[in-house]
Amino acid sequence: MKKIYALLSQFLCCCTIMAQTVLIQNVTTIDVENATATPGQYILIRDGLIQKISDRPISAPNATLIEGSNTYVLPGFIDTHIHFFQTGSLYTRPDALDMTAYVPYEKEMAFAQELAFDSFKRYLRLGITTVMDVGGPFQNFKVRDQMATATVAPNVLVTGPLFSPYQPKAFAKLEDQPIAKITSIADADALFDQMLPKNPDFIKIWYIDSPETPAAQFFPIAQHIAQRAHQNNLKLAVHATQLKTARLAVKAGADILVHSVDDQRVDMAFAKALKDKDVLYIPTLIVSNNYIKAFAAQPADHPQDLAFANPKAYGSLKDVLHYSEQELPAVIPMVRDNFEMLQQRNARKDSIMFNNLKFLVDQGVRIATGTDAGNIGTMHAASYLQELELMQQSGLTLPQILKASTIDAAHGFGLAHKLGSIKEGKQADLVLYRNNPLEALAHLNSMTHTIVAGKVLAVSSLIQETPEQIVQRQLNAYNARDIEAFLNTYADDIELYNFPDELRSKGKQAMREGYASFFENTKDLHCEIKNRIVLGNKVIDQEYITANGNNFGAVAIYEVDKGKIVKVTFL
Template sequence: MNRNFVLITIVVICSTFSGFSQSILLKNINLIDVENGKIQKNRNILIEKDRISKITADEIKVNNEVSIIDGTDKFLIPGMIDTHIHFFQTGSLYTRPDAIDLTNNFSYEDEIQFAKDIIPDNFKRYLKLGITSVMDVGGPFYNFTVRDSIAKHHISPNVYVTGPLFSPYQPKAFSSLEDIPIEKINSKQEATKLFNKMIAYKPDFIKIWYISGNGLPAEKTYPIVAHIAELTHKNNLKLTVHATNLKTAKLAVKAGADILVHSVNDQLVDDEFIKMLKDHKVTYIPTLIVGKNYGKAYLANPSNHIQDLTYANPKVYGTLTDMNRFSDNEIPDRIKKLRKDPKSLEKRNRTRDSIMLTNLLKLTEKGINIATGTDAGNIGTIHASSYIQEIEAMKKSNISNFDIIKASTINAALGFGLEGDIGSIKEGKLADLVILSKNPVENIENLNSIEEVIKSGEILNIKELLKETPEQIVQRQVNAYNARNIDAFMDTYSDDVKIYNFPNELSISSKADMKKSFETMFEKVPNLYCEIKNRIVLGNKVVDREYVRFGDRYSNVITIYEVENGKIAKVTFLR
């Protein structure tokens, strides 16, 4: 496992980041007013240091030192907010050994270190996709290092964190860790002890993992939950709660939850619950896609969404087909059952989806504050690249595009008490802004049309922000190959790519010929899959020992990739 490449990349990129830019003038841009549900056309916006200083329809006269961006026919939204992530999890198949224990094949200690190593890489991926604020709603005490040190020394979104989750249940996989992400709390005294330890780190909010069932009814632990809520509110903090069934969610709100970080997925919400949410001003985060992504990874069948193939950390995403490597003798019985009957999982997902989407529409129509959150870091839900997928899932509930944009900006800020700083475009607020070439109110997919991101008054060159290493580029190519996505696959290759058989027999001399050859293979060859057995990285060269399945045939091949200017320029096969 080579993990040093991430740190090397970070040093190079960070040395070029200079802090606040000179003042910026956005001219003649269409401002999406998320607070009032309107588009203010042809606005001029002056940014000074890290704040928005003026918004007007009138001309703003500036001197030559001000950077000017022509916003004609473009659209401006506030930086988006992911209200539900976990930095201690990477999104890989190996990141939750309590869900599927593969530690005999892959060290969990290595996974924990990997999660730490890629945090700066995740920062850049979030920013590239217009996500300028993230809330880590539960993890080890290392979370505070992420916020107070790592985020301060790297270009990053605004990072808000809490420490370990208060929980009536602790997965065995976490019990032996030195820095525990989920603490089992059996009494008010234990809750107070953990709270007092955490408060010294100045958490931005508190999180309870309100698990019920299996002999542990929610009513039994309710007094502890209410006690934690009391401690939280006495310290002027917000309480976030994981509660996925209606009965437990009601108890969470009764106890004092300010934010529910998951959908109710066991039954349709009733009028009593809606009234409780309204009366207590509770924010509801649907978190729709995370559950399904576990099952997809267990079956080595990820969605292969273009956002993941293009923007996910390639090494993380590459693990989501790793279950192809394991025989039935190496996996838990419940995964064996899924392999034999994958349609049972699809049926369960359809039922839960229907409940969650119906609840989302009903709560939106009733005026409940809805915020967008992904639960990124869980198996199959990748940091940053999962965000648009969550938005697409929300759209299936038939809520409006404006409702979704609000959920991703001002509603999220309101839910966490941050509306004075972020979430909308107003004078005095932090200049966290996203410039789009297309109108997202007309089509929510236009959130993908990012031209530029401004973070705290700094113009980010999003084309240069994330420069992937040769290893990452090659792995992205492997991911696209396994997904049979010809466009994502060819995007990793240079226009003048050459393919050789060792030592120097030219077999393909143009990108067009290469695309034609692989397109045919993707269409016609069943069970196509490439597994990397070994990898060596030497400067711009990546040497892979690949085990490739073509239908019923198998092939072992050594492949030498040479990367130039961010693209694969030369490939040599040793067969």
């Protein structure tokens, strides 16, 4: 815990304008409810709230001024589906892929606890000012309550263990279980009574239908949990991916469906039930495919992941290449041997999810953006834009996507009075952009500042990675054969040496000339780190490289300064 508190203290000291009063002047505000942009606006923030919005200059002596000319402001984004107890790494779900022989789950859980604070920086860097953890161990409450008092953290909403008729064996022996097996109303009451003193922000059911746990059999328990949640003014979220189970969840009293229905097309009756009961629908389009890609060591290597994902977590997604087939769980060679078929099967499921999402939006059902970040291959924060891209691919317009990511997400969790739009009296959770977000999703990467509860953060300095993280990020880009992401980790005047002092090249352009064609023509390129030593700003890697069917070893000494690799010496 001392290490975690040290990380938190370092985070709190960086890049914050600690001002009680902030004035943004001459900015273009985006109304997410009406999809309009209004230029020349002045926004006064005081005590963490939006105090005044005007089309005329506001007098605010001693306020911190932000010049908003040629700048757009959106309400902060909301990710309505994440999991703190999961890291996104290959080792984070032993119930889906048991790699505990190589990374004990206790070690992975310790990494998850440490990663939570790292993830908060990444969420804020990408304009995500509110996150909802929709289920995990009781440790979730400690994370929320520690962060609730931090001056620069997203708004954090959590619940505790999931109520479920089924519990994976991998979690059964844990002292602090993320999923509780509930087989009776008495079981449900016991968990509810244990959780209520922790002040959960909502309650979650993992509604699994199987021959051993039929959905209809669990229905009376689900209905009872819904009644208890509502008696305590808590929303009920339900995991229900089958149409049959989703119908039962809504009938039982669900307020939020945290996943798409993916087994068949939904119908008008289902849409009407969601709309009439104002049930929030969170599609989580990205997460399922990421499992298959990680099992096959073929992550998408999306630019967001290469630039913003935690480098250690993302780098693990190709770790299956480092083990012999005899060492791996049987699911890995099965996926590898049937990857194309599994991709086609997932494409059919994607088609169902995409069509269901578009149909429900067209029927007026309230939608919210959620990534299910933390699951294998779905990185905290970096997955958000990728989820938005899939929502757009489903047929949603940019205004619909922005609304789902802000005000509708807030409404679904009972927070619309506080978050989700730019209005006087609401919490000052805002993001400033150089380019108009109503014109292209890519413009969401043009942010300059994130404001959370009135605290102004310059996004350029929010993520301050260690030398080891920077070197790992360049390794991830190398293995992705992405020349731009690779070069982005290097200083403009980078120098490459052969030991001890023979200069091989200097400058990024020389590196580009040396590596671009190599990346393009080396389809099997992969570098495994056999050993790593970190000494201050130096990282020494013993590397094992595969290229064009050949294998060879190398040692590289990386020197890092001001967030960039400035020198590499090859031995």
